[in-house]
Structures are given as structure tokens and as C-alpha cells.
Amino acid sequence: MSDVWDELQWRGLVAHSTDEVALREALASGPVTFYVGFDPTAPSLHVGHLVQVLTARRLQQAGHRPLALVGGATGLIGDPRPTAERTMNDPETVAGWVGRLQAQIAPFLDFDGPAAATMVNNLDWTQGLSAIEFLRDVGKHFSVNRMLDREAVATRLASTGISYTEFSYVLLQSNDYLQLSRLHGCALQLGGSDQWGNITAGCELIRRVDGAHVHALATPLLTKADGTKFGKTESGAVWLDPELTSPYAFFQFWLNAEDATVAGYLRAFSFRGREEIEDLARQAAEAPAARAAQRALAHDVTALVHGEDTARAVEAASQALFGRSDLAALDERTLRDSLAELPSAQASVADVEVVDLFVAAGLAPSRSAARRTIKEGGAYVSNVKVDAEDARLADFPLLHGRYAVLRRGRKALASVRLAP
Template sequence: MTSNLFEELAWRGLIYDKTEGVEALLANEKVTAYIGFDPTADSLHVGSLLPILSLVRLQQFGHTPIALIGGATGMIGDPSGKSQERNLLSAEQLAANVAGIRAQLSHFIDFERKGNPAQILNNYDWLGSFNFIDFLREVGKSFTINYMMSKESVKRRINSEEGISYTEFTYMMLQSYDFFHLNKHHDCVLQMGGSDQWGNITAGTDYIRRQGGKKAYGVVSPLITNSSGAKFGKTEQGNIWLDPKRTSPYRFYQFWMNAGDDEVVHYLKVFTFLKQAEIEALAQAVQDAPAERTAQRRLAEEMTLLVHGRDELEKVQRATELVFGGRAEGLTADLLLSIEQEMPLTEIPREKFLNDGIWVAELLVSCGVTKSNGEARRLITGNGLKLNGTTLSDFKANIKLDQSVEDRYFMINKGRKHRFLVKVI
């Protein structure tokens, strides 16, 4: 069992680089630390979970976390880790994004914890009042062009074909001032972030030192990528969001279930609160019985529980059993509604299912389950199709409304891999 936050971060593989003295600081003192969140959208995504969980771990070990939302810096755009300029957001969109992120962060960190309640701050509250001349005099004077160009995030962009605008070039100064403000007014001595933030964080510690502030420190974690080296959380369907309106809990669960055997143990370390012994046991399960996907299932359960809660986890687990197992038990319209976007969906008028109903082959062809009546006959004869968990056995049968789930849905399983949904309208 780890005795302090630094040991906890280290065994989980969450230390990429650090300023001098961080290890002793986290081992011997209770500090206030912050992490910044860029409001580029009204929802955070799974890539944001690493900094979110860093705040949670801070609080668990008795430190005081600050989540800083970049209401001001979001107007500028951070060049770190970016190959091109960001599109500037309108004030209205930025305000909506800040509100959305504030609500999501409230789900994870405790603002009423006795002794070390968390805080959420918005850097627009202090940067928004700066005029250009005052900022240049008070902050810009402390940064040389040589110093700023030596930072990897700036150097990479300057050497790129896209280049870097003066707007994004100044981001380092804004973030440094954030750290200075928090150091002065909130006794914040530590900034955490991803490894792409190292240049901005050390610029902040240098600026605080020059301004005679309290000793300041920085620590960064490795950026998380998948086994192919691509950005974590990106799929063919786009980002995996924390907002269930953007990414359904079912798809969220399946994202973690699809982790590779070479990824899942690392994900368990950095994204869950499971103890070392339990993760080691799951790692052994990957070696001994990879086909059972025990580690992936535990990862998906832990992450869905954390982000969406127990009710949604149980619903997703039932949906997964039904969809992949073709089972009829527990099939409800509400459950099918939750996975409506996860499989091919065909809407068919209610009239088609009244009276004598619709011929099964016509239904299968109209939904794209089969290309022809002949293929439908072969699959039915070979017991290769299920309707709402029941094997179709009669090629001449008609499908009626009373066979549907609550007069609203039919789910068709074609073999083990293909699933189709029919919605009665």
C-alpha cells in the first residue's frame, strides 16, 4: 500500500517528469495543487479522465485540488500538442462550454470534503480584467523571446509549415500568470498536467520565482495513446465523451471492453482506483485466459460506474448480455432505446404489423438483414436468425405486433456478430 501521493502516481506510471523537490513535497506536506481544463467543448472526453482522476487522487491523499477552467485562455488556444491553430470560439459558446465542464467536474471531486474541499475556478475572473498595456508591463516584461522559443511546444510549431500566431504564442504567459495568481491568492504550490504541458508549467514556476512568490513545483504525466500510437479516446465514430447525450453509456462501456490485451493493464493502473494486488491478478488473467477478457470487463465496469453511475452500468450490462447473447429475458423497450444508435435501425409503420402481419422474409429484406428471400430461407432453415431472442424456424410465418417488445421494437440477431433493430412507428 502506498503511503503518499507521489508513490501512488509512480507505481501507476503517472510520473513523466517533475521539478526538483516534488517527491519530498508530496511525501511530507499537504499542499494545494491545480490542473487546468480547456473549454473547447461543452463536455469533457475520456482523454480528460486522467487529469480529473489526478484531482481525485490529490484529494484522497489529503491535498487540496483546484480545477481551473480556462474561460479566458480558452479564447486564445493552447499550442501545446497541437499541429495547427484552433478555431476561436464565440463568447456565447465559450460560456456554454465552461458551464458544461463545471457541471461535469462536480460529479468527480468533492467540494464539501472536511479538511480539504476542492475548488473550481475560472481564469477569466482575473485575466478578463487585464488590459493589453498592463499585461505587457506586468507579465510580458518577464519573458524573453529566446526563453519562449526554447520551449518544445513553441519550437515545434515554429518549425512547422502551419507556424504559430502571436495569439497562441502568448498562451505560455497567460498560463504562467494563472499559476502565479493561484500561488499568491490560493496558496497553490503545485501544477499538474500532461507531458505536453511541461513547457508551460516550468514557465510558470520560473515566473513565480522571479516575482518572489512561494516555492512552486510541477509534475506531468505521460500522454495516453492506444497501441497504434493514436490519440487516446478517438474512434472511427469520433471522440468518446463523458456526456451521455454525446456518447451513450453503452458505447462508453464497449469502448473500454475493446481495449487490447497490451493496453488494458496500463488503463487499469491510470484510470481506476483498483489496488496494486488486484490489478496484478487481472494482469495474470490476461496472460492465462485472454479470450475471457476478464480485465477488459472489469475496466469497463469500473469506468462506467465512475462516469455514469450504478443504474446505467446495470442497464449497459443487461443490454450487452442481450445484444451479444441474443437472449429474450429482460428485453424491454427502455433497454432497446438505450442502444438504438448502436446497431442498424429500420423504422417500419405500425400498420405493417397489424392484422395478418408482415411476412418474415419481407421484414428481413426491408431491414437489410438479408439481400433476398432466398437468403432469408437459407438462414431460417439453418437456425441462423433470432427475433427478440427466439430462433426463427418458419420461413412462411408472418410477424405481428404482439411479438414485438412493448409494441415498439424487434431485435434481430443474424448469427453471432450481426444485430439489427426494428422500430415500430
């Protein structure tokens, strides 16, 4: 327990905290019950949420007791976004998403033993609360002036405006902390730095109502090297649900981490020790082309979220696509997921010339350019070199009877799927 604060700081997981001396002392002196919350505003968590989930895991491994809150009540409203009002989802949808998020969080925490985690839902103490009770018992402790100063609120007031519903979100989250303090002895709330105003408002509510002093800890919002938001790709958010983001695409997201950010991502997302992470950071600086740090990061996070077997399968797929292992050894699901990330062409019959497929898939601008690539020895179908300029797809074995991988040179890839 005495080392966890230093560990969190070294891993770059402390952006803000209430009284640091008091919080460090509390974490060092005995088990602290803490909570971290997630709103079910989508059917899955994304990689941005993973910072909180894994920080909760680190605290639990240090002997502290986690309360994992999935907000069946707050999810019906949603924290104010800086751009526009959220679309409210119907209660049945939100209830379904609560279950899905709980199932995603559960594998990361231990629900047995002296530091056993507890899953909680703020609908349990909110749905029976009348408006009059809420305004008298919670609302009277909040200054509208201070609520107007919150960044998300101020931004919205200066642009699209904000509804009373979203404006009041901070009261609901603060009440969560109050109820968890009373029900479970919760003395620490963990969240992202964009939640700092909500978190500290909960600390203040507990002080005003019960006279207790509790703690708050915010992790930084991770960004890419250019300062843009972490966890977004051209196709959208990177989800933990394998049906929304395939394990192969998930692996590739981490594998493509920039050299300038990979060491920070390893500290935040990997459970490797300090010495090993520092060695990988050194390799990233001295031999960036080898991408040893990115490969370690991609494997570690994929294994955490999808399991070791899946991580090894998608890692093998990544190697196989570039000719470094056997494509035919990949199971169809992993192969299909990996090919979905590539430019593609479709063939109605196998008796189609490879040069036409290279053009259709965007690997060559013309048939003559494709023939030149073949002549120069840079064309491959499923890692088999194409020797003849008039070669056809039928000359090569199809993967699982209907797939092929086209490659130009070492890195340019595309897929082919034979129509059923």
C-alpha cells in the same frame, strides 16, 4: 500521504515531474495545494480529460487540496493545436461551457473537509488585466527564443503558421499558476504531458517574480496498442456528457479495449487495488476470450462517470443483446441507446418478412442467404429463434412496441425500428 507518489508511479501516471525527490518529500510531509486546468473549448470533457480528473481525485484522497480550474479566459483563445488555428467561440458560448465543465468535474472531488476542493476560473483575474500590465508584469519574463522552441509552436511555424494570440497562450497559463500560488498557496500543477512546456513555464515565472520554488507533474498521454490517439472512435471523441456519447456507447468503448492496453487502462482509470488489478491483468493474458478485465474496466469507469445504476443498466443491455439476459427488461432509453450503435433497418409495417429485414440491415447479402441462416438455426429476432423461412416481424413481440433486435449466430447484430 507517504504512499501517493509510489501509487501514481505504479498506476503509470507519472510521465514527467520537476525535482522528483523534492516533490515526493512535499507530498509525503503534508497537504499540498495543487491545481489542474481545463479549457472550455467544447461543451463537454472527453475521456482523455478523465486521466487528469481522476489523478486529482487520487491526490485529494491522499490528503492534498485540489483547485479545479476551468479556463473562462484561456478558453476564449485555446492552446495551440499542431495542425491549425482554433476557431474562437463567442464569450457567451464559452461562459456556458465553463458551467457545464464545472458540473462534470464537481462529482469527482470533495468540496468539504480538511482537503476541500475549490473551483476556480481564470477569467476572475484575467478580465481586469490591461494589455500594458500583462506585457510589463508577465510578458517581460518570457524569452521569444524559448517560446519558438515549443513543439506546438515549431510545428505550426513549419506548416500553417500561428497567430500572436495562440503564440501567447503560454503566458496566460503561466500567469494562472502565479495567481493561484499567490491566492491559494498552490505549489503543484498537474496536467498532461502535452502541457509540459506550459506547466514548467509557470514554475519558472513564479521563481522569477516571487522567488518561490513550486512543482510540476505531467501524466502520460494514453494511446491504443497501435500507438494511435486514445479516446477517439470512428464517430469522434468519447464524451462524458451522456447527450453526446450515450452511456451504452461509453460502456462499449471501454469494453472494446485491446488486451495489450486493458491492464494499463485499469491502473489509470479504476480505483481497484493493486492485487485485484494484477489478477485481472493475469486473466487478460491467460484467458483473453473471457474479457474479464475489459468488463471490470467498462463497469468501473461507467459507474464513475454515469453512476452505478446506469452502469448496471447498460451492462444488462450489453448482455441482453447477445441473448444472455432479458431484452424486455430494458428501459426504453437504455434500449434505444444500445440499438443506436448497431446497423439498422426500418419497417413501415410489422407484416414484413424477417429475411427482408436481415438483408436490409446488412446481416445477409441476399434473401436466399437469409433463408439459409434461418434453416441452419442461426437467426434470431429479439433473442427468439426464427424457425420458419417465411416468418414475419409480426410473429415476434416488439420491444416497447416498436423495436426489435436481429441476430445472426452469436455476435452479428442489427436493429429494427417500426415506423410510427
